[in-house]
Amino acid sequence: MNICGYGLRDHIRLLAPMFGLIAAVWLLRWVLDAAGAPHRLVLMVSVTAVTSLSILVSVGLMHFRRFGSYLNVVVASFLLVTWGQLLIVAAIVFAATTGIENIFTAPEFSRVADDRYLRNILGHLTFGIGAGTLFGAGTGCLLLWLLRRLVPARTSQDSAR
Numbered sequence: 001m002n003i004c005g006y007g008l009r010d011h012i013r014l015l016a017p018m019f020g021l022i023a024a025v026w027l028l029r030w031v032l033d034a035a036g037a038p039h040r041l042v043l044m045v046s047v048t049a050v051t052s053l054s055i056l057v058s059v060g061l062m063h064f065r066r067f068g069s070y071l072n073v074v075v076a077s078f079l080l081v082t083w084g085q086l087l088i089v090a091a092i093v094f095a096a097t098t099g100i101e102n103i104f105t106a107p108e109f110s111r112v113a114d115d116r117y118l119r120n121i122l123g124h125l126t127f128g129i130g131a132g133t134l135f136g137a138g139t140g141c142l143l144l145w146l147l148r149r150l151v152p153a154r155t156s157q158d159s160a161r
Helices: 008-034 039-044 047-064 070-098 116-150 156-160
Strands: none
Touching: 008 039, 008 047, 008 070, 047 070, 047 116, 070 116
């Protein structure tokens, strides 16, 4: 897969710190819940919020490193959102197989009691990835457009002066 001159490996290399940040927040949220931290504190540690922040940081990196174009923003958004949703699904699958509830399977987030694990997983794999990618790509493309208009990236000729 080659998108605007960059392959999937190039995208993953650029986004590696963001993948790590999302995984760290996911783990922190899980650990805080298991440690009995106040529910409001655990809710403030959000995988979705850090995924959105990661998309914006990635757009900044793309602009200043002159990495691709708007299509690359869409790919980065898809990869980051999918990573975040897969981590959440992994926590739900863990709860379903072990019977140990966690913050990702809390009843206030899963309204149907009969097959709540399956519906929760399907929701993350469909709506979570789809809407997250659309929102992230739209916001990221808007940010890239603004950066290109307001903050021109330095060229090698500028740095030689």
